[in-house]
Structures are given as C-alpha cells and as structure tokens.
Amino acid sequence: MKTLQLAWRSLRNRRTTALLTISAIAVSVALLLGVEKMRSAAREGFSNTVSGVDLIVGARSGQLNLLLYAVFRVGDATANVSWESYQKIARHPDVSWTIPISLGDSHRGFRVMGTTPDYFRHYRFAGDREMRFASGKPFADLYDAVIGADVAAQLGYQVGSAIVIAHGLGNVSFAEHEDKPFTVVGVLERTGTPIDRTVHVGLQAITAIHIDWQSGMQALPGARVSAEQARALDLTPQSITAFMVGMESKVMTFTMQRAINEYRQEPLLAIIPGVALTQMWNLVGIADTALMIVAAFVVLAGLLGMLTAILTSLNERRREMAILRSVGAGPRHVFTLLVTEAGLLASAGVAAGIALCYGLIFAAQPVLERRFGIFLDPGGLRSYDLAILGTIILAAILMGALPAWRAYRNTLSDGLTIRV
C-alpha cells in the first residue's frame, strides 16, 4: 500500500512526463480496442446476414459463389435452377418452407430480387430478428415493390413512389422495363444486411417484365405485351436463380443437402449458410487480422515510450532512492516501487484508452451507420477485450522490471550516498 502511494506521488510530481506517457498508451489502447470492436462488428454483421435458413440451393458452382449472389447480392449466378426441380424439393415432406429467389435486374445500382411474400415471413438475420416494415406492407399486386432502408434513404423513395426496373445489373442501364413500372408498397426497417440495398418484387413480376424479351432485347413494338395484358398470362417462371430452404427438423438438413447435391436430373448445389459464412470469413478476415497486428505494434510503441520515460527518470531519482534506503527501504522496495510505477502508468493509460475508444465510438457511430451501414455496437468490454487489456498491463509490468532492475543495481552501489 505504501509503495503504491509513493509511486503515485512520485508520478504526480512528474506529471507532464507521466501524462504524456499515459496519453501515448491511451491512444494505442484506444486504437487496439477500436480495431477489435470494428473487427467483431464486421464479423457479427457478416454472420448476422442470414439466419433461420437451413440450406441455400442454386445451380452447381462454388459454395462461396452461391453464398455471394444469393445472400450478399454480389456477383452472378452462372446457371439457374429449373422450376420443376425447385417444386420437387419444395414439396418434399421434410421441407417446411422455401423462398425462391430470382436475380438479374437492378434499379439505379440496387439489385432487384424476385421472391414470394414467404421471404418476409421466414427470412431471419442477426440471430432471430425478422424483417419489419418501417412503412407499408409486403407486395400483393403484380407490380408492387418493397424496398430496403438504404434504397429508400438514398433515392428518397417512400410508399407510393413509382420505380422503373432496369434490365441487367449496370449502374447506368440503357435497357429499361419502362413499360411496366412498379409502385413502392413497403419500406423495410434497417437491418444492417444486404436486404437494405435490395428492391424486392414478386416472382411473377420478374416473369412479367421479361415476357416479351428475347436474348436480352425487347421484342419489336408490334409484338410487345403491355403491363395489363401480362396480368392475364401464366406467369409461372421457367427457372429461378436460387432458393432457400427451411427444414421441418434440423436433423434432416445434412441428409437433404446430400440428396440435393446428388440430384440426378439437374446439377444442383446445396450449402449450409453458417458453414459457408465461416469459410468466407476465414478469407475476408485476413485483412482485419493484419490491422490487429498493426494495432498491437502501436501498443508496443506506447509501452516502449513508457519504458523510456521511466529509464530517463532513474538518474535524477538516485537521491530519492538513497533517502528511501536510509529510512529502511531495501533494494527490493525500490524494485517494487518502479514496477508499481510502470503498472500505474499502464493502468491509467488503459483506462484512458477505454474512455477514448468509447468516446470515439459514440461520436462516430451515426456517421458509420449512415454512410457504411456498419452498426458499431459499443457494448461492454467482453472477456476477450479484458484479456487483451490485462495482457497490456502485464506486459507493462514486465517491461517495468528493466528500469526496476537498473534502480535495484544503482541502489546497491549507491548505498546511502546521495548522488546528485
């Protein structure tokens, strides 16, 4: 206790150096903690993209490719799934529900996804959260659309807005389905997932807008089918891009996956989203591991600064040590005193770093969420964070042993001689 008090008073006496040292440690700790928070936010956001779905089925390609286009709306499907195969699997007694997905069109850079109202009922993200409507309702009419939060915010749409879907995926498209405009009937609440950047329409709508198209071109004016005429036609699609499956019992998931992968009529691929997400994260996660390593080195630099500050102070403190010895302090006391100082500096630095990190998160959160759709949950310090912070303090104490050892040696050689 007395050592702690002495160390504290001694540091207070050198408060400029001490504060600078603490600041350096605080900034480095804030960086490390911030990177770790971003990292876990990214990882969570990533694995939170889809849940409640047992299998994702598409034409046979790669696991990651299927995951990318079906869930993240990135890239393209190389082939489609025939309607017959889809129906066959959807009607299997072990299958509880399916969500068909039809992709390929866009609206001003946002992907358009054809699906059924089941999508809003069964799709889950971030554990068990379901999609909720900020306004409006699911699509019911053929030319209804439901848009994600980002689409609404960036394009200024609301319920009642009319939109025209472009053919293909380009940001600027020359071929538009302007003869069959859609009406926004629902705006979804923000999810922090690719849903926010998607325009959802009915599966039949996708068929309807392409009904008079052939090889990427609309038919000549005489052969065109108007929006109203299309309503009378059979709009059952020939094929879909992919579909999601919910099983009656999770136990059957693997059996069904194998059955689909071995399906003879058509080359299909079924993936388990969780497994594919983990595999993909291992790929994407390398970047933030690198960031974490950089942050760790910054912390090391902060601690080396502390070491320098303590070592520099040693010479001018030799008489302080001699006085302490004269009143009964042993070299071991002196050693403990300096190690305690290092511990105090590091602890203060870590505490200030935590405060700084949380301050920054609270300040930056609105911007991050609005501009990048990253929801940085300040949260508490998790055990992993605490382990990191504990390691930093421990490392500081270990490093403090170096000046402490020097002081120990000085104390032995100086004895009671006061050197100035």
Add this chain to the structure above:
Amino acid sequence: MSDLSPENAAIAAENLSFAWPGKPPVIDIERFYVERGERVFLRGPSGSGKSTLLGLVGGVLTPSRGRIHLLGTDLTALSAAGRDRFRGDHLGFIFQMFNLIPYLGVLENVLLPAQFSSARALRIPGGDLAAEGCRLLAALGLGGDDYLSRPVTELSIGQQQRVAAARALLGRPEIIVADEPTSALDHDARGDFLQLLMAECRTQGASLLFVSHDTSLGAMFDRVVSLADINRVALGSTRAAVNA
C-alpha cells in the same frame, strides 16, 4: 569505557575492514565504540573513508573482515533484508543536503520512517503519528502550520535540514547518524541547528554519531574522534591512490 562490550554499546566495531573487490582496503579500524546516549563527533575529511564507514554502520555495506555490532546485534550475521529492517527500526540518518523526497509534503517526509518500520511507528506515544511529527518539527524550530502546507522544495536549506532531523528522530531510533548536516548552513544557523538536534537527542536518549570536517563544532560533543586516527589505512596513501 573499559566495561563496554559489543552487547551494550550503541555502535561497536572491532577489527573492521572494508575493501571494494580487487581494490586495497579503504577502512581498517581496530576498535570504534559509541556508547548508548553518547554524542560523538567524528572528524573526517573527504577521502578518509567516511562514506564507507557510514555505509557499514547503516548496513548497506558488509565488512570484508571483522564485526560491527549495533545495540548488541551483530550486523554481519543479518541478511541484507534483515539489515535494511534493522536500519529502519533503529537508525535515523541526516545527510549533507537534498534530504527530502521532493514530491512528499513536509509532514509526509517526517513520517516516512513509520511507513517502513512498524517498530518506529509503535514507539510513537499514543500512536498519533501526525502529532508526533508536528511536535518534533516544533522542537526543531519549525512550529506553526504554515510550514506543513508548503512544498518541501520551497523551504530554505536550513529548514530542509530541520525537517530531515525531525524525520531521523521520529519513532525514537536509538542511533542518529548525521553526515555533514551543517555544511550547507551559515554559521549562526549551524549553531542553532546543532543545539536543537542535540537537545532532542538527549530528550530521546539517542546516541549521536556526527560526522563533519568542521572541528569548531567539536566542543559541543561528549567526545571527538578523528577518523584519520582510528583508520589504519593511512590518509596519505588513500589520497595518493585517489590522485593516481
């Protein structure tokens, strides 16, 4: 003096010699005693082995040969940590200057020994450390609260030496060792300081080993010893070694 044995003397050094490794001895004393309650003036110019002797008395150095007893305890038989504890419990030191820990207040500096030695804390009447610290400061001419609140670095050198003396005396250690405590003071302050220090040593019954090269002060002591006379390592040869 002849009935003095190592057991009942305050300081008893016999056949005491010390040399740094691989160097010739700097101290070689056949016999040096300080009685309990005795005030001894030790005249020792620089280079006479004074610091080494004080290091041996303080237990931060161990003799190469011979024994040194303090209050009947053989220092050479104690461990390094044991000697540190013994020093904290039974000795009070006053140095030439820079006696105070700059970041502690006046009273905190005075009470420092009680932090390291519970024996000294326990010897304080009523256990009221602050009251005892103030009493000592007042006895040494630093009465009044205005000293207590000042940073020690703002005190004059004379005042600093008094604070150091109060610290050395706190908790009634049996032996006070003063190493040139007056050399930074002017003539008048020197006399005052010494009078107060000796009066307080008498009150507490402490032995005082006062080291100085200023012989004019010697008359106030029970006994004057010249280190050059008791240290068999000739002063001349030490000088020669230093100058070589």
